[in-house]
Amino acid sequence: MSEPLLRVRDLRVEFALARGTLTAVDGASFDVHRGEALGVVGESGSGKTIALRSIVGLLPRGAKITGGTVEVDGVDVTAAGEDRRRELRGTTVSMIFQEPMTALNPVMRVGDQIAEEPLVRLGQSRRAAKADALELMRLVGIPDPVRRAEHYPHELSGGMRQRVMIAIALSGSPKLILCDEPTTALDVTIQDQILKLLQRLQRELDVALVFVSHDLAVIAQTCRRLAVMYAGQVVETGEVETVFREPRHPYTLGLLRSVPDFDVVRERLASIPGAPPDLASPPQGCRFHPRCAFVQDDCLASAIPLLEVGPGRAARCLHHDQAAADARREPVVAGA
């Protein structure tokens, strides 16, 4: 197995707040290989967005990486200076954001925004950069690019704007694109278009993706591997098909069971009882234990490490076979 393009190990990110520190991410580990699509799934507050942002070092004010390592294309970005990190942005790793209306500069024409990287960072002439931009617009499926390039973001529809975002992300020919819930703010039909676009681009350009979402269906459609996050920690990793068929963490199981409209028509639509914990004072031992159906005494004893439960599979659970057995009894996915 070749070296992973992205290696995240035991990542820890803290927020300095008025009343103390909040640990938004406390133990995130996953790998992404060249050309591979990894999904990171979790609810609001699971730390998935912060983990994603840490990869490029674009954390919000007050947040800091306080532990672990992130290696991008062999470079340890956690130890490197800001200059080194900036070098990697755009050309090695780029990012797509959730809300394209706010993520695009409102007073700059979209063509110029797409051409900016080639112009400034790749040192191209204005004409060459413009040509590049038009080519990218065609690539992401924006009709009539010559005319559209002169438009401002507010003159485009939501789907168009997201395509512009994708074009910008591609403009530096990156090896890895980080996607922060890129389809959440879009209509379902547009969502589908954008997802298909991302899949196509990924195949054609052999670019790796890290796709963050709370929507399991979206991840299933786009990614081959996934990492599940809960309360700031990665609680399970593995191939999508395998995890869906045989989840190794009770939270993953709960998630799978609570998704409506999957391949199976189920009699009961379960939801996980309880609520995610307060990250300023997480529960003792396993963070999921207050809501877990399979909880036992040793779950409260001490912090649970991420255990390897198979080739390319990991789960942060001492009794991971319980979840797997439950899924076998009552499959989540049809034809499992």
Next chain:
Amino acid sequence: MAVAAEAVVEAQIVEHRRGFARRWYRTPSFVAGASILGLIVLAALAAPLITNHGPTSQDLLNTLQGPSSKHWLGTDDLGRDVWSRLVYGARTDLKVAFLAVLFPFSIGTVIGLLSGYYGGWVDTITNWLVNIVVAFPFYVLIIALVFALGPGTSSIYIAITIVGWVSYARIIRGEVLIAKRRDYVLAAKSGGLSDARILFRHLLPNVVTQAIVFACSDIVLDILAIITLGYLGLGVQPPTPDWGRMIADGQTFLTTHWELSTIPGIAVVITALGLSLLADGLADLLRPE
């Protein structure tokens, strides 16, 4: 910032809103501002106690003296004690400024309430009036008004009121436009409460905080206006001491006794600083969490 906010909210930290009373002493700007202002107000109130001479008593044998034990800051061209004029000037200017801010505040607030709540032609006319007043440079209109009305403190009050209500009306109107869609207003309306009651009992307490904060910085503007009018001879009339007048009187002696013009100005700056700090502190404290 959206990401940070979301992350914090998502993590379900419960923010407790601390009461004003418990936090005021922890806000440095508020404390500093209140202290400075407090000192000055105290000095103004205690004027007779801390001065040896009256502000208007002339001593033509001892004009333009430097500081001495008899006259702490020296004397001016008519032999009047500068320190005394400074302190009594504080009295005059502060009093006029505080009063001068009350009328625009009250009138502007009421107009803002009405135009924001009712909208329609009330709002249209209000906006029209606002735009007319705003079309004039602040000082020009005040000076023209004071000129027409005749110099003196009552003209100052009238002029500042005519020009100053605008800012309050705008602020309150803006707040009302937001607030009137809130649930508590809808609840009051559906409960059949009269408009007057809704306006004054429910809306007013919730929208007035911004106006109060603004009033603090408005006093600064008013003090400056009063001083400027005094400088031009249109404001507080002699013999009542006024900092602006003092600066004007001292300008003739700029080459020899520059302190006569400088000292009152410094007093203004310090007073304004105190008020600005107070306004900042209040804004911080009254900011909705």
Next chain:
Amino acid sequence: MTLGVYVLRRLLQLVPIALGVTVLVFFLIHLVPGDPARTILGNQATPQRIALLRHSWGLDRPLYVQYGKFMDRVVHGNVGDSLFYGVSAGHLVLQRLPVTLWLIGFGTLLSILLAVPLAAIAARNRDRVPDHLVRVVPLVGLGFPPFWLGIILLLVFGLHLGRPFPVGGYGSGFVGHLHSMFLPALTVAFAITPILIRSLRASLLEVLESEYVTTARSKGLSERRVLMRHALRNAVVSTVTVLGVNIGYLVGGTLVIEQVYSLPGIGQLMINSINQRDFPVVQAVTLVFAVMVVIVYLLSDVVHALLDPRVRFD
């Protein structure tokens, strides 16, 4: 809509305001307690003169007739004759207008040159030492009476330190103007720079936290380019409006500053006319000031529309 249509629309909106402005200016006379004619003539009041003035101003006619006459004259460019000089007030104003325009223009330029770099430094170094230092400026600066500041500057640079600048007057020729007007313009600039810094800094901070700045950073652009090409461009948009409002304030400030530096502009004209009780001139100058402010607001709106492509579509 195009820029032309936008400007036209704004001009139309200004019509009722312009009317209101003239009403207010017209009413100045009627604010005078007692008999305006008598008060205005003051020492020179003789029964004949009073009667003459009352008639020429139509003070014996109903209000709306008076207003009609007033407007009729204004539309024809006649804002009355100076009681003191006997010439048209309009003529006096035009004579002195260039000085005031110089002061406003020069002052605005200086204030922008001061405010933009300082605000940028403060925003880039949020909550660190440079930021705190810059923030002192609005805090303390707003409390400086502009005319007093002018006196201090005059004292320091005009009378001491080798007298690099003249203490008054307009000077001759372009360079002469620059030289003589520098201290007054600086005073004017100091009067509005604090507000500009505060507003620009706040806008910059807001913009720097926005998503599109994060996008720009994710492109690996240098922080300098992010600031200049993305942040500043957006922050300036909202500051233009603030600048417009403050120039309105500034225009009025020139009045007192002309007094301090003995500049022969329309501000000094107004003060002198007040002292000479030359009512028509006071009215004329007030009207001109209002017109200037309205033009400034219009210009700032137009510039705002030029900078922000979202505006024209509202």
